[in-house]
Amino acid sequence: RKEVEQDPGPFNVPEGATVAFNCTYSNSASQSFFWYRQDCRKEPKLLMSVYSSGNEDGRFTAQLNRASQYISLLIRDSKLSDSATYLCVVNKGGSQGNLIFGKGTKLSVKP
Amino acid sequence: DAGVIQSPRHEVTEMGQEVTLRCKPISGHDYLFWYRQTMMRGLELLIYFNNNVPIDDSGMPEDRFSAKMPNASFSTLKIQPSEPRDSAVYFCASSLGFWRSTEAFFGQGTRLTVV
Numbered sequence: 683r684k685e686v687e688q689d690p691g692p693f694n695v696p697e698g699a700t701v702a703f704n705c706t707y708s709n710s711a712s713q714s715f716f717w718y719r720q721d722c723r724k725e726p727k728l729l730m731s732v733y734s735s736g737n738e739d740g741r742f743t744a745q746l747n748r749a750s751q752y753i754s755l756l757i758r759d760s761k762l763s764d765s766a767t768y769l770c771v772v773n774k775g776g777s778q779g780n781l782i783f784g785k786g787t788k789l790s791v792k793p
Numbered sequence: 794d795a796g797v798i799q800s801p802r803h804e805v806t807e808m809g810q811e812v813t814l815r816c817k818p819i820s821g822h823d824y825l826f827w828y829r830q831t832m833m834r835g836l837e838l839l840i841y842f843n844n845n846v847p848i849d850d851s852g853m854p855e856d857r858f859s860a861k862m863p864n865a866s867f868s869t870l871k872i873q874p875s876e877p878r879d880s881a882v883y884f885c886a887s888s889l890g891f892w893r894s895t896e897a898f899f900g901q902g903t904r905l906t907v908v
Contacts, residue, residue: 716896724901725884725899725900725901725902726836726884726897726899727899728896728897728898731896769836780838780841780848780849781826781838781897782838783828783835783836783838784835785834785835785836786835
C-alpha cells in the first residue's frame with residue numbers, strides 16, 4: 683500500500699458545485715495531516731491543516747478519520763480560481779519532519 | 794521575508810555534467826527539505842536537514858546525488874554526473890520545527906532538463 687494515496691482525477695465540475703477529495707495513508711503513527719494546493723507550474727502551498735475534530739476554513743472543510751486512516755477535503759460553492767491540484771500530506775510516523783505528499787488530485791472548475 | 798529562494802529557476806545541461814541547485818531557506822526555519830517532482834512519481838522527498846544536520850537521506854536516489862547545508866541560510870543539491878532521468882522540478886522547502894508548525898514553505902523550484 684502506498685504511504686499516501688489519492689484519486690488522481692481529474693475532477694471536472696461546474697462553478698458552484700460541491701466537490702470532495704479523499705486520501706488514505708498507511709502509517710498509523712502519523713500525527714500531522716495537511717492539504718496543500720499546487721497551481722500549474724507553481725510550488726505547493728499550504729491550504730489547511732487537518733485536525734482530529736475536523737476543521738473548516740470558509741468554503742473548505744477538512745476531516746480526519748484516524749481509525750480508517752482517511753482524510754477528506756470538501757470544497758463548497760467551487761470557484762474558477764479553485765482549479766488546481768490538491769495534495770494530501772502526512773508526516774511520516776516517527777519522523778516528524780518528514781512530510782509525505784500524495785500525488786495529488788486535479789480539479790478543474792468550469793464556467 | 795522573501796520566502797524560500799532557489800536558483801537557478803531553469804537549468805538545461807548535457808548528460809554527464811555536474812549540476813548544482815541552490816536554496817536559501819526562510820530565516821529562522823530549522824528544517825530544510827529537498828523534493829523532486831515528476832509526472833510519474835509526484836513529489837518525492839530526497840533529503841531533509843534539521844539545524845543544518847542531515848536527518849533522513851533515504852530518498853536520495855543514488856550516489857550521484859549529494860546535498861549539503863553548510864549554514865542555516867544556504868543549502869545545495871548536487872548531481873554528478875547528471876542523467877536524462879534526473880530531469881524534474883526540484884523544490885526546496887523550509888519549516889519551523891514540529892512543536893510550532895510543520896507547514897512547509899516551498900521555493901519556486903528549479904526545472905532541470907538533462908539532454
